[in-house]
Amino acid sequence: MDESALAWLPKFFNHLSVERRMSPHTDSNYRRDLKRFVAHCDKEGVPEWSRVDGQHVRSFAAAEHRKGASPRTIQRRLSALRSFYNFLLREGVTKLNPAVEVQAPKAKKRLPATIDVDQMTRLLSFRTDEEISVRDKAIMELFYSSGLRLSELVGLDLTDIDLADRTVRVLGKGSKARVVPVGRHAVEAIGRWLLERAKLADVGNSALFVGKLGDRISPRSVQKQVAAWAKHQGLGVHVHPHMFRHSFATHLLESSQDLRGVQELLGHANIATTQIYTHLDFQHLAKIYDAAHPRARRKT
16 A cells, blocks of 8 residues: 555544544454555555455455454454545545445354343342452442443443432443433442442542552453452353343343333444344243243153
């Protein structure tokens, strides 16, 4: 690629962070994806973005598939390309988006991992003897109570939680704010944590949850603590923060059957994203049917 063509990449990443407010994780992935596409263009002898056509994009996707990239990864790389070319179209650099018609191989639908109500009760029933265990219980109760993403939880400030109103204000993907209810157990756990928080937090620190050194808790720290408590409580499965969100949505949908309500609570822009939990609910019902219906039970 020519230097003049490569100069559009930092402009695009600035557009992602400033205008679209993409997460650092997405930004990092897009950088890697576009770097790989640039290498492919160099191999194909394509000097500038306006010379790329659909066939170049298809050969890139095929080459990535041959190298072992999963369908999901190829989908993301094509998504990065589409976003980049939409930006170039807006800036008048190209007249078409060559990635728009290219489809990635279909990925198998992976159902979100959840833990059932009994497992969740067992996980959250540990004693809180000191600041860290009080904090961890508050974190996990809030995860399960309100279905927060990991990034949303670690980004919470003291002013975002209203224990009297039992709500939390969350800044989700694309900096979209939503207000989510907080359950009774979570309110009690957070109240206890706020009494202990002063022993750890740095002066002037606005973070709701802090680490041992007094600064805002990191996502990695939360992941480690959740996994450690699951092991301590004898769950027998690896538990990660997003499983609380999946379990929250699944248990709520099983009880309410209100897909739109669950969509709003999760902060999903598209209801199709929320519909994955209807598959989980159906699996649960299918197991009950297989076990209970006289025409479904297998002979022993």
